[in-house]
Structures are given as structure tokens and as C-alpha cells.
Amino acid sequence: MRKKIIAANWKMNMTAAESVSFMEDLELELKNFDGVEIVIIPPFTALPRVSELVSETPGVTLGAQNMWHEASGAFTGEVSAAMLREFFTRYVVLGHSERRTIFNETDELVNKKVKAAHAANLRPILCVGETLAERDAGTHHAVLSKQLKGSLAGLDKEQMLDTVIAYEPVWAIGTGRTATPAQAQEAHEFIRKTLAEIFDAGTAAKVRIQYGGSVKPDNAKELLHQKDIDGALVGGASLDPRSFAKIVKAGARG
Numbered sequence: 001m002r003k004k005i006i007a008a009n010w011k012m013n014m015t016a017a018e019s020v021s022f023m024e025d026l027e028l029e030l031k032n033f034d035g036v037e038i039v040i041i042p043p044f045t046a047l048p049r050v051s052e053l054v055s056e057t058p059g060v061t062l063g064a065q066n067m068w069h070e071a072s073g074a075f076t077g078e079v080s081a082a083m084l085r086e087f088f089t090r091y092v093v094l095g096h097s098e099r100r101t102i103f104n105e106t107d108e109l110v111n112k113k114v115k116a117a118h119a120a121n122l123r124p125i126l127c128v129g130e131t132l133a134e135r136d137a138g139t140h141h142a143v144l145s146k147q148l149k150g151s152l153a154g155l156d157k158e159q160m161l162d163t164v165i166a167y168e169p170v171w172a173i174g175t176g177r178t179a180t181p182a183q184a185q186e187a188h189e190f191i192r193k194t195l196a197e198i199f200d201a202g203t204a205a206k207v208r209i210q211y212g213g214s215v216k217p218d219n220a221k222e223l224l225h226q227k228d229i230d231g232a233l234v235g236g237a238s239l240d241p242r243s244f245a246k247i248v249k250a251g252a253r254g
């Protein structure tokens with residue numbers, strides 16, 4: 001019922017020229033990915049080139065890594081939702097833990113961005129996840145609940161259905177230390193339960209929840225076959241077209 005969504009978050013990697021050769025290689029690798037939606041999330045500077053290539057590849061859509069919530073004005077260095085839509089960007093990653101920790105983004109700010117994205121017909125990929133200290137202290141449910149309630153405040157059910165959640169435990173990002181499939185499933189189930197509390201059970205059952213944090217070709221299949229895991233948000237392993245294609249195939253039907 002929930003179509004798997006596998007996304008390549010390139011972070012601050014890939015020039016526009018490099019992204020073109022990545023897309024060419026990916027197209028060659030990508031066969032048999034039935035039932036999977038693929039999202040390529042390049043840095044802003046590569047959006048125009050990748051947008052053209054994505055439009056020629058069925059089943060692949062475009063995402064951005066961040067945006068500012070105001071429509072325009074004196075916000076040096078920032079990019080608006082309309083600027084992203086100009087290149088047919090469909091998704092925008094919001095509240096990534098790197099934005100929360102390095103750039104001090106709060107749930108309140110993330111919530112403004114989530115609302116501005118919806119107002120511009122961009123679908124947020126909202127990231128939530130606990131640190132290692134929070135997991136060790138046994139507080140990961142409280143952390144996830146606070147992030148979800150804060151970041152999704154004021155959304156209606158329709159907007160929630162057009163939102164993807166990414167569970168990214170901070171301790172698993174770029175560390176090579178993946179959450180076990182059981183740990184990830186447990187957190188995803190909790191997130192779905194929380195969405196049911198905020199919205200309703202029917203809405204929660206339809207929302208796609210991705211796992212992110214050291215997803216690799218050799219661990220993708222087991223993670224992607226957990227009951228509440230509906231996709232992956234891939235960092236490091238998405239920079240190589242062959243390994244990203246393997247992860248996509250791990251989520252494909254059959």
C-alpha cells in the first residue's frame with residue numbers, strides 16, 4: 001500500500017558536472033526497480049542539471065536539501081520554495097540532524113519551513129532522530145515525540161499525507177554503525193503511533209517513513225523489509241551509482 005521511497009541525499013558533494021555523469025551511470029544500472037520511487041537530492045547548484053535528467057527518467061524525482069521559509073527578501077545565502085519549484089523540485093529535506101546541530105535549527109523553525117514547503121506544493125521529507133546519549137539514556141521516544149509534534153504543528157491531514165518522515169538516528173549517520181532492523185522497526189512503529197495521536201490512525205497508516213543512517217547495499221534489504229520501514233534516505237552510499245542502484249533494487253518488489 002505504501003510505495004517505497006529511496007532517496008539519495010548527496011549532502012555537500014557533487015558538482016553539476018559530476019552529477020551529470022552520476023545520472024548517466026545510474027540510468028544504466030537501474031533496471032527492475034518496480035514499485036520504488038527514487039528521489040535524487042543534489043546540492044542547490046546541481047538542481048538545474050539534475051532536473052533535466054530526472055525529467056527523462058521515469059520513476060525518478062528531484063529533491064532539495066533545505067530551504068528558507070520566507071518567500072523572498074533580505075536572507076543572504078538562502079533559497080526559497082518558489083526557487084526550488086522553478087526546477088520542478090518535488091521534495092525538500094527539512095530538519096536534517098546536520099541542520100539541527102551545525103546550523104542550530106529548532107523544531108519551531110523546521111515547522112515554519114514545513115508549512116512554507118506545503119504552501120508551495122513541495123513535499124517535505126522531515127528528519128527526526130535521537131543522539132547516542134539520548135538513546136543510552138532511554139529517552140529516544142520522548143525526543144522523537146517532541147520533534148514530531150513540534151515540526152508538524154498546525155498541519156492538516158492532507159498535508160501530512162504529502163509529508164515523508166525520515167527516521168535518522170544521529171549515532172548511525174556517517175558512522176558505519178547502522179541501527180539493527182529491530183531497533184529501526186521499533187522506532188518506526190513508535191513514530192507511526194505518534195502520528196496516529198497527532199492526526200488519526202488512518203492517516204498514520206498511509207504516511208511513508210524512511211530509515212536513514214549508514215544504509216548500504218548489504219544491509220538495505222533487511223531494513224527495507226521491516227513492517228514500518230517504507231524507504232531509505234541514503235547519504236554516503238548514494239554517491240556511487242552502483243551502490244545506490246543496489247539499495248534501490250533491495251527495496252523493489254519481487
Ligand code: 13P
Pocket residue numbers: 009096168172173174175176212213214215233234235236237
Ligand atoms: P549516511 O548514509 O552517510 O549515514 O547518511 C545518512 C543521512 O544523513 C541521509 O540523510
